Amino acid sequence: MDAFTTHTGTAAPLRRSAVDTDQIIPAEYLKRITRTGFEDGLFVAWRKNEPDFVLNQPQYADASILVAGPDFGTGSSREHACWALLDGGFRVVISSRFADIFKNNSTKSGLLTVVLPQAEVEALWAAVEADPATPVTVDLEERRVSHGEHSVPFEVDEYTRWRLLEGLDDVGLTERHLADIEAFEARRPAWLPKALPAQPA
Amino acid sequence: MPKTLAEKVYDAHVVRSAAGEPDLLYIDLHLVHEVTSPQAFDGLRAAGRTVRHPELTMATEDHNVPTLEILKPIADPVSRAQVEALRANAAEFGIRLAPMGDRDQGIVHVIGPQLGLTQPGMTIVCGDSHTSTHGAFGALAFGIGTSEVEHVLATQTLPQYRPKQMAVTVDGELPEGVSSKDVILAVIAKIGTNGAAGHVIEYRGSAIEALSMEARMTICNMSIEAGARAGLIAPDRTTFDFLQGRPHAPQGADWDAAVEYWQTLRTDEGAVFDTEVVLEAAELTPFVTWGTNPGQGLPIAGSVPDPATMADDDERRAAEQALAYMGLTPGTPLREIEVDTVFLGSCTNGRIEDLRVAAELLRGKHIDPDTRMLVVPGSVGVKLQAEAEGLDRVFTEAGAEWRGAGCSMCLGMNPDQLAPGERSASTSNRNFQGRQGKGGRTHLVSPSVAAATALTGRLTAPADLADAPVPATV
Numbered sequence: 001m002d003a004f005t006t007h008t009g010t011a012a013p014l015r016r017s018a019v020d021t022d023q024i025i026p027a028e029y030l031k032r033i034t035r036t037g038f039e040d041g042l043f044v045a046w047r048k049n050e051p052d053f054v055l056n057q058p059q060y061a062d063a064s065i066l067v068a069g070p071d072f073g074t075g076s077s078r079e080h081a082c083w084a085l086l087d088g089g090f091r092v093v094i095s096s097r098f099a100d101i102f103k104n105n106s107t108k109s110g111l112l113t114v115v116l117p118q119a120e121v122e123a124l125w126a127a128v129e130a131d132p133a134t135p136v137t138v139d140l141e142e143r144r145v146s147h148g149e150h151s152v153p154f155e156v157d158e159y160t161r162w163r164l165l166e167g168l169d170d171v172g173l174t175e176r177h178l179a180d181i182e183a184f185e186a187r188r189p190a191w192l193p194k195a196l197p198a199q200p201a
Numbered sequence: 202m203p204k205t206l207a208e209k210v211y212d213a214h215v216v217r218s219a220a221g222e223p224d225l226l227y228i229d230l231h232l233v234h235e236v237t238s239p240q241a242f243d244g245l246r247a248a249g250r251t252v253r254h255p256e257l258t259m260a261t262e263d264h265n266v267p268t269l270e271i272l273k274p275i276a277d278p279v280s281r282a283q284v285e286a287l288r289a290n291a292a293e294f295g296i297r298l299a300p301m302g303d304r305d306q307g308i309v310h311v312i313g314p315q316l317g318l319t320q321p322g323m324t325i326v327c328g329d330s331h332t333s334t335h336g337a338f339g340a341l342a343f344g345i346g347t348s349e350v351e352h353v354l355a356t357q358t359l360p361q362y363r364p365k366q367m368a369v370t371v372d373g374e375l376p377e378g379v380s381s382k383d384v385i386l387a388v389i390a391k392i393g394t395n396g397a398a399g400h401v402i403e404y405r406g407s408a409i410e411a412l413s414m415e416a417r418m419t420i421c422n423m424s425i426e427a428g429a430r431a432g433l434i435a436p437d438r439t440t441f442d443f444l445q446g447r448p449h450a451p452q453g454a455d456w457d458a459a460v461e462y463w464q465t466l467r468t469d470e471g472a473v474f475d476t477e478v479v480l481e482a483a484e485l486t487p488f489v490t491w492g493t494n495p496g497q498g499l500p501i502a503g504s505v506p507d508p509a510t511m512a513d514d515d516e517r518r519a520a521e522q523a524l525a526y527m528g529l530t531p532g533t534p535l536r537e538i539e540v541d542t543v544f545l546g547s548c549t550n551g552r553i554e555d556l557r558v559a560a561e562l563l564r565g566k567h568i569d570p571d572t573r574m575l576v577v578p579g580s581v582g583v584k585l586q587a588e589a590e591g592l593d594r595v596f597t598e599a600g601a602e603w604r605g606a607g608c609s610m611c612l613g614m615n616p617d618q619l620a621p622g623e624r625s626a627s628t629s630n631r632n633f634q635g636r637q638g639k640g641g642r643t644h645l646v647s648p649s650v651a652a653a654t655a656l657t658g659r660l661t662a663p664a665d666l667a668d669a670p671v672p673a674t675v
Contacts, residue, residue, distance in 0.1 A: 016522070017515045018394050018494050022633040027612045031265065031279040033239035033286045035347075045635050070515065071395040074428060074494070075633060077330040078237065079346035099395055100430055101330060101344055108348035157362075159222050170348070171248070174356045177225060180217040181358055184227050189462070191455035192229055193318050195259040195297045199448035201304065201316075201582070 001110040003167030006139040007091045009064030010132060011147075012054050013125040019068055020075035021102060025084040027076075038084035059132035065092045067124045073102025082109040092138045094145065096121050107160050108170065114138060114145060114154050123150065140164060203469035205366045206435050207401040210341040210466065214324045216358055223360035229323040231353045232309045233260040233296065235287040236614070237328030241351035242290040253357045255295040259318060260287060262301050263308045264614045268577050268604035271301050280615065294354075307580020307606045310334040310548040314418065315582045317447025321436035321463040326353055331548045331630065333424040336433030337417035338440055339466045341401070343431040364430050367400040368474040371408040373482035378663045380558070381416035382550060382628070382647035384408070384480070385423040386488035386498045392478060394496035395428035400476060402432040403468060408482035409434060414443040415554040422549045423630050426495035435467045487662040489535055490632045490645040492523035497632075499535065501650065501662045507531035526634050527642050528622070535660050540644065542625040543574040543655040544637070545601075547611040550628035550648050551579025553586050559652035560592040562663055563599040569658030574601035575617060577609040601655065613638045626654040 029041030046053040054060050066085065072095040073081060082105045085093065093111065096118040106113040116124075127147050128134050136147045140161060144151050163170070174181075204212070217225040238260070245251070252258060265280040275281035284301070291298035299305035305312055310331055313319040321339035326332060328350040335342035345359070353359055369388055389396075402424050409417070417434050424432025441460055444450045451459040490498040491505050497520070499506070508520035508531065524531065529538070545551075545559050556578065568574050576596045578584035584606050587593055593603045610617040611629035619625055619641025628651050632643035644660060653661040 015518070017519050018496075020494065020631075020633045022612075022631070022636050026635055026639075027264075027614045030236050031277075031283050031614065033243075033283055035240040035243070045639065071393075071398075071428070074394055075330065075425075075631060077328060077344035077346055079328075079348060082346075097395060097398065099428055100398055101346065101425075105346035105348065108346060170360060171244075171250070171352050171355045174225060174352065174358060174360065177217050180225065181227070181356065184216040185357075188227075189458070191451040191459050192323070193320060193449040193451075194256040195230075195316075195318060195449070196256040198297055198305070199316075201448055 001108070001167050001169060004091070004110060004112050004140055004164045006137065006141060007064065008135050008137040009091065010062060010134065011065035011067050011124060011128045011136045012060040012063035013128050014054055014066055014068040015125060017069035018071040018074050021073055021078050021081040022075055024073070024081040025078065030078055030080050035083060036087055038080055039087035042084040042088040062089070064089055065094065065136050065138065066090050067121060067128065068093060068095045070095060070097045070118060072098050074099040077101045079105040079109060082106050082111045086111055094121065094124065107164065110164070110167065112138060112140060112164065116145060116152060116154055120152050203471040205468045205472045205474065206339060206403055206466055207341060207364070207366060207431070207433060210322055210324065211363065213322065223362050225358050226324060226361045227358055228326050228353050229257065230313070230318055230325045231258045232313055232325065232327035232332070233258060233350070234263050234309050234327070234329065235283045236264045237347050238290065238350055239283065239286045240347050241354060242294065244351040245354055250355045252294040252296060252354045257357060258296045258354070259313070260291050260296050261299040261306055261309050261312055262287060264608045264612065266301050266607040267615050268607055268609050268617055271605040304581050304585070307582060308548045308551060308608055310422065311551060311579035311583065314338065314414070315580055317444055317450035320444060320450070320459070321440060322466050326359065330425040331422050333429065333432045334418050334422040334548055336421040336424065336431050337414060339433055339436035339463070341431055341433065344425060365400045365475040367397055367402045367429065367476040367478065369402050369404050369478045369480070370406040371404065371480045371482050372406040373408055374411070375408055375482045375485060378649060379485050379487060380647040380649060381412055381419045383485055383488040385420045386490065386495065386645060387480060387485055388478065389423065389427045389496045390488070390498040391480070392427055394426065394494045397424065397427040397429035400429050402427070402429045404432060404434050410437065413554060414439060415552045418552065419549055423495065426630055436463045487647060487650050489650065489660055491527065491529060491535065492520065493526055493632055493634050495630065495632060495645060497523055498645065501535050501660060503535055505529045505531050505533045505535065536665065537659060538644065539624070539659045540572060540626045540654060541623045542619060543572060543651050544577070544610045544625055544627040544629060545575065545648060545651050546577030546579065546609055547629035548579060549630045551577060551583065553583050555628065555648040556583070556587050556592050559648045560595040562649060562652035562666070563601070563655070564595050566599055566656060568600040568655040572655055572658045574655040575604060575610060576601050577604045578606045580606045610637050612636060626651050626660060
């Protein structure tokens with residue numbers, strides 16, 4: 001996972017709520033067994049069927065920050081949604097509320113999800129609609145989102161922030177606690193089920 | 202200090218807890234399918250890691266599998282490559298796999314309970330958001346992403362933050378013809394599609410206690426559609442009776458030890474929930490969705506809502522977008538909406554009781570000639586059971602198609618899809634845009650509403666059928 005410290009780019013206003021992960025990337029694109037190359041599936045139905053869709057507008061074509069309505073990323077647990085956003089050039093998604101699994105996946109794949117109050121989301125929408133070239137800075141070290149003269153703090157738990165700043169892989173971190181895992185395993189009741197060997201029906 | 206059921210299960214699995222860090226939680230069972238696992242296995246290989254506990258891992262093929270000609274190679278080369286990748290990974294890492302054609306194959310959330318691998322008090326994960334299904338047994342079961350799949354394969358643990366606690370209490374008796382699917386659709390309509398974010402839901406109350414295991418699984422299955430991390434129900438005699446004698450259930454003295462522990466898995470008197478939601482069972486009716494998320498639902502006696510009457514800007518905008526996609530006009534009675542396809546199946550409603558309820562309504566009748574009905578058992582086990590009971594003949598004689606087991610039209614990763622503009626009544630869990638095929642329009646319904654709808658060709662409750670017997674509650 002790439003480390004994330006601070007990012008400055010332009011932002012695309014996605015004025016929709018409860019954007020589910022089926023919209024971010026439909027199931028047919030999930031048949032691939034690679035971890036990259038999902039940009040062609042990103043919001044593909046809206047890009048194909050809605051000429052006015054925000055990502056079809058040339059002024060937002062190079063946006064790297066997506067500013068979405070509340071409840072972004074509901075539905076399916078597909079991490080491909082994060083990969084598609086990253087492959088599509090996004091490093092940050094801003095919303096007033098995320099679905100839990102999407103938010104969790106984002107922290108594992110290096111996509112920064114930033115929660116701002118809806119009023120701040122509206123202010124960002126207004127700013128980037130008035131001037132799509134508005135540079136927006138998302139600073140994870142300082143925990144601030146800034147555009148023009150405006151700067152607002154955002155909350156992120158210290159542990160997640162540290163992992164993202166360092167670009168650390170969770171498996172490696174957990175392997176430091178192997179002794180704790182072994183001690184726990186020694187205490188597990190013997191009757192807990194095992195899938196192997198297979199038992200006849 | 203009094204604890205909720207979910208807190209008890211969580212606390213019993215904490216491997217390590219340190220201030221300022223997520224807890225490390227032990228995972229008792231990891232279910233794997235072909236779609237969300239290949240990149241995780243690649244990650245293991247790249248890092249030179251192994252699967253820590255192959256015997257606590259179970260794989261099956263479900264999302265991509267065709268429901269016709271299942272013994273032939275999959276025609277779609279991309280689907281075939283994904284299924285073959287799972288087979289190669291399972292062989293390389295020593296994981297049990299139930300492939301197409303195997304008697305244990307089926308939707309991952311149907312086979313876990315069927316095999317007795319799903320038991321009370323366990324932690325269960327899968328790279329699939331409907332893992333919450335297993336909560337029906339009093340397990341803490343939740344969906345994870347592919348990075349976490351890799352983490353569990355490598356370490357049999359997951360870093361987790363303690364969830365908030367929500368109680369959904371349903372007291373009283375469900376009216377005839379009202380099922381657990383209607384209960385959960387009513388809950389989601391009430392709290393919204395992300396209303397339980399950050400929470401684990403415990404479903405409780407006399408109406409929940411009266412439900413069968415199949416019906417409980419339907420409710421827990423859709424917890425994610427309200428945004429919950431997981432949903433669960435305290436295990437009781439119904440749970441133990443379902444489990445006893447299943448292939449991987451404990452036996453003899455182990456069974457007694459297990460039951461003794463399972464009986465402690467109840468929310469303590471005085472335990473505190475962060476959020477409480479209450480529904481009266483007697484007030485519930487068959488529910489259907491009209492929009493493009495599972496929270497956009499109404500009693501079937503209602504009409505398509507008018508966005509102009511919605512005070513909240515966000516809700517109005519969402520309703521306008523949903524109605525435009527669904528091709529619906531405000532004020533249209535829901536019962537007048539005509540459908541092209543009825544889909545009976547999925548991890549929500551593809552179990553034997555679901556098929557029995559629908560078959561009872563269809564027995565000796567014929568579906569509407571302009572309507573297609575697909576019946577897709579949730580697993581090979583369900584299929585064989587249904588065939589032993591003669592349900593397959595009831596469906597085919599009524600004009601429905603009897604298919605092989607899998608996820609099928611719930612998400613259209615196989616050839617079972619809606620054509621653009623086609624409308625379905627579906628017993629699955631998501632009515633998202635394009636979910637069942639590009640441009641397809643989905644109305645979520647219970648199995649009995651699905652069967653009644655197949656008979657008339659428009660959204661219909663079983664009670665609307667003049668001559669139909671009222672089916673048993675599921």
